[in-house]
Amino acid sequence: MTSPDRSAAVVRTQALHKRFGTLVAVAGLDLEIARGEVFGLLGPNGSGKTTTIRMLCGLVLPTSGTAQVAGFDITTDAESVRRRIGYMSQRYGLYDELTVFENLRFYASVYGLVGRARERRLEQHIEALGLGGRLTQRAGTLSGGWKQRLALACATAHEPDLVFLDEPTAGVDPAARRTFWEIIYTLARGGTTVLVTTHYMDEAERCQRLAFLSRGHLIGVGTPAQITEQFHAKTVEDVFVMLQQRDEQQGVAG
Numbered sequence: 348m349t350s351p352d353r354s355a356a357v358v359r360t361q362a363l364h365k366r367f368g369t370l371v372a373v374a375g376l377d378l379e380i381a382r383g384e385v386f387g388l389l390g391p392n393g394s395g396k397t398t399t400i401r402m403l404c405g406l407v408l409p410t411s412g413t414a415q416v417a418g419f420d421i422t423t424d425a426e427s428v429r430r431r432i433g434y435m436s437q438r439y440g441l442y443d444e445l446t447v448f449e450n451l452r453f454y455a456s457v458y459g460l461v462g463r464a465r466e467r468r469l470e471q472h473i474e475a476l477g478l479g480g481r482l483t484q485r486a487g488t489l490s491g492g493w494k495q496r497l498a499l500a501c502a503t504a505h506e507p508d509l510v511f512l513d514e515p516t517a518g519v520d521p522a523a524r525r526t527f528w529e530i531i532y533t534l535a536r537g538g539t540t541v542l543v544t545t546h547y548m549d550e551a552e553r554c555q556r557l558a559f560l561s562r563g564h565l566i567g568v569g570t571p572a573q574i575t576e577q578f579h580a581k582t583v584e585d586v587f588v589m590l591q592q593r594d595e596q597q598g599v600a601g
């Protein structure tokens with residue numbers, strides 16, 4: 348197996364801009380995320396995270412600017428972009444009545460895997476994500492932590508270049524959180540780029556790099572240590588709270 352080229356950018360945006368009427372949701376975003384990177388997108392409510400992700404998934408067209416995901420242009424080749432990404436929502440999207448294996452097989456099929464290639468891929472994926480002991484259990488009867496693990500497995504069954512995780516460990520206990528993050532890093536080492544949006548600062552601190560958005564503008568990118576240094580703060584949480592307060596004050600002033 349060849350190792351992934353970590354120098355290659357999986358996400359590249361150039362002056363990416365989205366306006367809804369007069370409201371600027373994303374203001375000229377320039378961002379690069381490398382292959383196999385675990386990257387966090389942070390910012391207060393309404394700062395433009397969801398709009399950015401919807402554009403990167405090829406679901407919303409930018410007003411101006413461009414972006415490439417896995418080498419495909421989000422405006423002219425959204426279909427190819429969608430085939431190369433995975434998305435794990437907070438609601439998981441699992442089928443409670445189906446078993447763990449049936450859920451996995453269903454998602455692999457939706458993304459176009461069939462026959463022996465699908466079975467081989469699932470075998471390897473089940474092993475990597477430690478789901479072997481649960482395959483015949485109905486998804487609806489799993490604990491929160493196992494549901495999350497299965498949801499991540501479903502979102503990555505087709506070996507996407509990039510997987511989006513929306514507050515991935517909200518509502519699970521610390522042990523399950525830790526295991527989940529170990530799995531995230533296993534995926535990243537295998538070459539999957541992981542883009543996390545979260546309001547939980549312990550999740551943010553686990554990312555290799557962070558981007559902070561404020562009112563649609565990118566105001567800081569770097570490792571958690573670089574971000575805290577840039578804002579003269581002790582923790583990422585302090586940076587977050589400071590930005591939130593600033594946004595609120597500007598909102599009142601505006």
Ligand SMILES: Nc1ncnc2c1ncn2[C@@H]1O[C@H](COP(=O)(O)OP(=O)(O)OP(=O)(O)O)[C@@H](O)[C@H]1O
Nearest residue numbers: 367370371372390391392393394395396397398399
């Ligand atoms: N379809 C839309 N039509 C009009 N305005 C929108 C639309 N989608 C988002 N917005 C606005 O764009 C801005 C950015 O919203 P967005 O959902 O991207 O922020 P966010 O950072 O994801 O917030 P949250 O953390 O609350 O999910 C907000 O002011 C929001 O009200």
